[in-house]
Amino acid sequence: xxxxxxxxxxxxxxxxxxxxxxxxxxxxxxxxxxxxxxxxxxxxxxxxxxxxxxxxxxxxxxxxxxxxxxxxxxxxxxxxxxxxxxxxxxxxxxxxxxxxxxxxxxxxxxxxxxxxxxxxxxxxxxxxxxxxxxxxxxxxxxxxxxxxxxxxxxxxxxxxxxxxxxxxxxxxxxxxxxxxxxxxxxxxxxxxxxxxxxxxxxxxxxxxxxxxxxxxxxxxxxxxxxxxxxxxxxxxxxxxxxxxxxxxxxxxxxxxxxxxxxxxxxxxxxxxxxxxxxxxxxxxxxxxxxxxxxxxxxxxxxxxxxxxxxxxxxxxxxxxxxxxxxxxxxxxxxxxxxxxxxxxxxxxxxxxxxxxxxxxxxxxxxxxxxxxxxxxxxxxxxxxxxxxxxxxxxxxxxxxxxxxx
Numbered sequence: 373x374x375x376x377x378x379x380x381x382x383x384x385x386x387x388x389x390x391x392x393x394x395x396x397x398x399x400x401x402x403x404x405x406x407x408x409x410x411x412x413x414x415x416x417x418x419x420x421x422x423x424x425x426x427x428x429x430x431x432x433x434x435x436x437x438x439x440x441x442x443x444x445x446x447x448x449x450x451x452x453x454x455x456x457x458x459x460x461x462x463x464x465x466x467x468x469x470x471x472x473x474x475x476x477x478x479x480x481x482x483x484x485x486x487x488x489x490x491x492x493x494x495x496x497x498x499x500x501x502x503x504x505x506x507x508x509x510x511x512x513x514x515x516x517x518x519x520x521x522x523x524x525x526x527x528x529x530x531x532x533x534x535x536x537x538x539x540x541x542x543x544x545x546x547x548x549x550x551x552x553x554x555x556x557x558x559x560x561x562x563x564x565x566x567x568x569x570x571x572x573x574x575x576x577x578x579x580x581x582x583x584x585x586x587x588x589x590x591x592x593x594x595x596x597x598x599x600x601x602x603x604x605x606x607x608x609x610x611x612x613x614x615x616x617x618x619x620x621x622x623x624x625x626x627x628x629x630x631x632x633x634x635x636x637x638x639x640x641x642x643x644x645x646x647x648x649x650x651x652x653x654x655x656x657x658x659x660x661x662x663x664x665x666x667x668x669x670x671x672x673x674x675x676x677x678x679x680x681x682x683x684x685x686x687x688x689x690x691x692x693x694x695x696x697x698x699x700x701x702x703x704x705x706x707x708x709x710x711x712x713x714x715x716x717x718x719x720x721x722x723x724x725x726x727x728x729x730x731x732x733x734x735x736x737x738x739x740x741x742x743x744x745x746x747x748x749x750x751x752x753x754x755x756x757x758x759x760x761x762x763x764x765x766x767x768x769x770x771x772x773x774x775x776x777x
Contacts (some may be wrong), residue, residue: 378416386417396418399427457509464503466534467512471497533687535765540693542764543652543684550650550682551609556643557605557650559695560631562622562657562706563615566713568597600719602704602736603630606696607642613700613734615637615723617716623743627658628669630739635677638735648680648771654685654691661767664749671750671757674774685768701726 378401382394396446398417402409402424410428412419457464458519471494491507491514498505513522533539601622605614614637616630631651636664643767653659659666674681686694716738723736762769 375412375416380415382417383452385550389487392408395427396431398424399431402428403431415656417489418716419425428769431572457504461503462675464498464505465513465517467498467501468494468510469501469517532704536687536690539657539684539687539765539768542769544652546682546684547608552641555646555648555650556639557608557640557652558631558634559608559652559699560627560659561604561654561691561694561696562627562659562702563602563604564699565599565601565622566595566719567594567599568602568716568719571592597715600713600716601626603627603658603721604696604700605631605634606700607638608695608699610642610729612638612642613696613726613732615700615734615736617717617719617736618725618738618741618743620741620743621745622658623745623747624658624663624665624669625747626741626743627666627672629741629743632673632676633737637737647677648682650682650684652684652686652694654694655685655688655768656691663745664754667757667772668749669717670772671759671775674772677775680771680773683769687768700726700732700734703732704734713715 381386381401384399385397386394386764394417398419401416405412408602410421410424413419414424417424420503420756431670465720469612490508494509495505495507495570496511499612547557580623601620603616603622605616607613614630616631617624617635618626620626622679635649639649653661670681670683691697704723704726707726711718715723720736720738724734726732726734756775758773758775760771761767762771
């Protein structure tokens with residue numbers, strides 16, 4: 373008789389046995405095995421040695437257990453079984469609350485609260501106070517008390533601009549206006565810079581069990597590969613995306629070159645009769661509302677295409693309302709989650725393969741140009757831009773017309 377044979381028998385019989393019958397089965401196997409039988413049966417059946425020993429006593433003295441009037445049809449006596457620590461230690465819950473309270477976050481009236489202290493630290497502190505606890509016990513207690521571990525949630529936007537809502541309404545009206553006339557409406561922004569190489573990329577993907585893809589422990593830039601700056605252009609009417617993957621600095625020249633490439637590769641075929649382009653952008657970064665070089669480069673582009681360029685910036689702290697963030701970038705992140713971005717080719721392929729059930733299609737290319745930083749734009753150069761600011765928040769809303777030569 374071996375442990376494996378007991379395990380197999382218990383596996384087949386276990387689902388049909390109640391608590392007492394399982395105990396007696398394990399005890400019978402232990403007695404039949406002889407020396408070491410209690411340990412073997414305990415291991416084979418997943419029942420504690422104490423329980424198996426109790427079962428052996430029942431089998432060895434059946435007369436004492438056959439007709440216990442207090443049991444009736446029950447498996448155990450009323451109130452039988454080990455008492456929960458929370459029932460035998462009346463001060464445990466209060467002491468646990470006192471440890472958590474200084475670091476509790478959120479609305480106290482909410483049915484769900486959370487703590488920043490680890491389960492093991494809480495258990496250690498309670499044990500120092502004279503309680504007998506474990507981290508598993510603390511987890512159960514906290515769950516019953518309405519706590520859970522949670523990450524941060526981005527909801528605070530900082531100080532609101534007094535014209536925040538009006539700008540949202542203004543952008544919405546302009547989008548509808550341009551779409552009615554068949555002119556392109558694009559949302560632009562730079563996605564987070566990414567290290568190129570065998571680095572950890574957040575998320576998981578399906579692989580053979582026990583065979584995770586190995587990556588570097590530390591995120592130190594590989595000099596030969598560097599970083600990439602994906603600049604995106606999202607067509608809000610056609611639900612199409614364009615991503616220009618730069619390997620140099622994220623400057624205004626790079627931002628406008630990305631828009632130029634979108635027009636040449638996608639835009640001019642989709643809008644052959646376009647007379648104007650509407651761009652929605654964040655208020656900061658390489659395409660920020662205060663960046664002079666951004667406007668200079670847009671003037672150059674307007675001259676090249678002979679098209680009016682209208683721009684509206686989102687108010688400070690509201691970048692997540694820019695369509696490209698949740699219509700394009702979020703899906704790119706989902707598509708390459710868990711996949712190390714080991715080369716430029718892999719990055720281009722993963723971005724280009726991004727699609728959604730809603731019909732999103734994405735094109736992508738590598739931009740190997742150099743974009744130096746520190747370029748100054750003088751007041752005289754600004755005066756040369758054919759820029760007209762709108763009546764409402766001209767710093768956020770303006771148009772740049774081609775200069776006829």
